[in-house]
Amino acid sequence: MKSVILTGEHYITGDVACAEGALAAGCRFFGGYPITPATEIAEHLSERLPLIGGTFMQMEDEIAAIASVLGASWAGVKSMTATSGPGFSLMMENIGLGICTETPCVVVNVQRAGPSTGLPTLGAQADMMQARWGSHGHYEIIVLAPSSPQDMFYQTITAFNLSETYRLPVLVMSDEVIGHMSEKVIIPRPKDIEIRSRPRPKGRKDRFKLFKPGPNGVAPMPSAGEGFNMHITGLTHDERGYPALTVEDQEEMMTRITNKIRRNLDDIIRTESYYLDDAEIAIISYGVSARTSMAAVDMAREQGIKVGLLRLVTVWPFPEDQIRKLAESVKGFVTVEINLGQIHLEVQRSAGGKVPSFLVGHPGGAIISPDRVLEVLKETF
Amino acid sequence: MSENLDKTGGKSVHPLDYLLRTDRIPHMWCPGCGIGTAFSSCLTAIKDSGVDVSKVVMVSGIGCSGRAAGYVNLDSFHTTHGRAIPFATGLKMAKPELNVVVFSGDGDLFAIGGNHFIHAARRNVDMTVVCINNLNYGMTGGQMAATTPHMAKTTTTPMGNPETPFNLPLMAIASGATYVARWTTLHTRELTDSVEEALLKRGFSFIEVLSPCPVNYGRRNKQKPMDMLKMYQEKAIIKNGAPPFELDIDLERGIILGKFADLDRRTWAEQYDRIYRSANS
Numbered sequence: 001m002k003s004v005i006l007t008g009e010h011y012i013t014g015d016v017a018c019a020e021g022a023l024a025a026g027c028r029f030f031g032g033y034p035i036t037p038a039t040e041i042a043e044h045l046s047e048r049l050p051l052i053g054g055t056f057m058q059m060e061d062e063i064a065a066i067a068s069v070l071g072a073s074w075a076g077v078k079s080m081t082a083t084s085g086p087g088f089s090l091m092m093e094n095i096g097l098g099i100c101t102e103t104p105c106v107v108v109n110v111q112r113a114g115p116s117t118g119l120p121t122l123g124a125q126a127d128m129m130q131a132r133w134g135s136h137g138h139y140e141i142i143v144l145a146p147s148s149p150q151d152m153f154y155q156t157i158t159a160f161n162l163s164e165t166y167r168l169p170v171l172v173m174s175d176e177v178i179g180h181m182s183e184k185v186i187i188p189r190p191k192d193i194e195i196r197s198r199p200r201p202k203g204r205k206d207r208f209k210l211f212k213p214g215p216n217g218v219a220p221m222p223s224a225g226e227g228f229n230m231h232i233t234g235l236t237h238d239e240r241g242y243p244a245l246t247v248e249d250q251e252e253m254m255t256r257i258t259n260k261i262r263r264n265l266d267d268i269i270r271t272e273s274y275y276l277d278d279a280e281i282a283i284i285s286y287g288v289s290a291r292t293s294m295a296a297v298d299m300a301r302e303q304g305i306k307v308g309l310l311r312l313v314t315v316w317p318f319p320e321d322q323i324r325k326l327a328e329s330v331k332g333f334v335t336v337e338i339n340l341g342q343i344h345l346e347v348q349r350s351a352g353g354k355v356p357s358f359l360v361g362h363p364g365g366a367i368i369s370p371d372r373v374l375e376v377l378k379e380t381f
Numbered sequence: 382m383s384e385n386l387d388k389t390g391g392k393s394v395h396p397l398d399y400l401l402r403t404d405r406i407p408h409m410w411c412p413g414c415g416i417g418t419a420f421s422s423c424l425t426a427i428k429d430s431g432v433d434v435s436k437v438v439m440v441s442g443i444g445c446s447g448r449a450a451g452y453v454n455l456d457s458f459h460t461t462h463g464r465a466i467p468f469a470t471g472l473k474m475a476k477p478e479l480n481v482v483v484f485s486g487d488g489d490l491f492a493i494g495g496n497h498f499i500h501a502a503r504r505n506v507d508m509t510v511v512c513i514n515n516l517n518y519g520m521t522g523g524q525m526a527a528t529t530p531h532m533a534k535t536t537t538t539p540m541g542n543p544e545t546p547f548n549l550p551l552m553a554i555a556s557g558a559t560y561v562a563r564w565t566t567l568h569t570r571e572l573t574d575s576v577e578e579a580l581l582k583r584g585f586s587f588i589e590v591l592s593p594c595p596v597n598y599g600r601r602n603k604q605k606p607m608d609m610l611k612m613y614q615e616k617a618i619i620k621n622g623a624p625p626f627e628l629d630i631d632l633e634r635g636i637i638l639g640k641f642a643d644l645d646r647r648t649w650a651e652q653y654d655r656i657y658r659s660a661n662s
Contacts, residue, residue: 063497064496064497065467067464068471069471072474075471079471224456225478233450242402
């Protein structure tokens, strides 16, 4: 059997780094469907997974891909799929099944410009609201945004860890630029990589209640074939997992699946600050745009403009407390993202009208240059 | 029947009760519906086959038949509409020792889920698919399905179905299924034997079960609850190995039942092990 974790320095794309991150996190099943610019993740895993005892399946479409991933997760195997806009749209219903049935798995979206077929080979960050609300019904979700190939490696591991800890599909929202960019990626030694796994049932099987939350609000999870005779349904269900279709049952289940996220924000939300301590203007950005925004901060600082950057590693749940606190100390926000204003709206909402909030956006197909960000900073403040 | 007495409570216990979530009974199927009969046949087959029930998993989609997963006392999954087969594929491939049964309806498996069916058959994924074919969408109140006979009335074909229904065994065989059979809910012995054979067979097995839906289909097509069963009795022609092209459901000529395919072909997992794993180990 070949090494699972390829410790060392590599010159690889973000997509390949994502695949290696998945393997390092313990992913052993990938169900996928080819789509630019995420295909390389599937290609790399098709070669690597069977070498380490895992399974790669190319399914007939993205709906089948996510359905197979949910099934594999209930078989007790850490599972992932990767796609881009059109495939992401097709996966939405079953992401909802994963939320409702509390199924850990990772969905990677290497974003390209839309709507529809859009610009298949060019990047965007315009699926961020879809990541939040794309499946029907009200729910909480965890969404991470990597900013480099190295970060694709780490955020994929984090995505698995959070999905296993909180039992839900976790979305990694990358983009074409990061996915296709080749850069140095350092893969650490296995003992330096934190791996979390789903909580497991203890005690008597006949007394086990399938969805009875543990101390952190998350229920332990059995696997198929272990003798628990579990019933899993996308219908509203009670703690036994049985369909329970009253208003009260709905409230109980919704409280369970939303509170496990809402009450663990400190563990889930990750952000990075750059020159924020004395900043008068705060740039809010994520993914590839956070990276170009860093250059804009450097350029602005050279010109004496006191600007800093809050990089959202976790985009959802939205770090609104941090934005609210920043609104006390800065004179304005600038959100940088490759869309026409999605996270910008959240920043505006969280700022609560205390200070103005501006967007540096782009309809997609190109990164936002540091020059453009600097220009807006100068024009606006 | 003394062996069926629960000695502690003196209450009569059905021999299949251990395979049922008795705390979820009564079920939600309508009077005269055939799903319960087909479901019982499946449970009997699971019992008779001697397979380790802790490794048997039932996966359903959405619809009346999709509710079966909620009544069976096995690991059971009630998934999204049409997606039982790919969900089951993931379960099976991630844990090959599972014996996976997909139990769902014609609308779920062959309209919204048709693509998954043909690809799972093509790959020869080792699973058993039991399709309850009641010729319409029962759960939503009796709309036209991909199996509704030409000119039959449904709520969405008030002047008769202008379309042609699928010949399901033909599709299964053409797609690569290694075991294909068709029975009705009147032919419970044959159906039970078929399900048992399918459970023990390695490869993609498909069993179509014609089942009456008096409330939603029969009512609009001048069929009283017993008429459909009488028709199964009068029109059924058991013809094992019948050519798949003759298997259209034709009420004038008769409905051909039987086992139409039982062949051996490497499964997806066997091919994957052989080509991807053995060379590398």
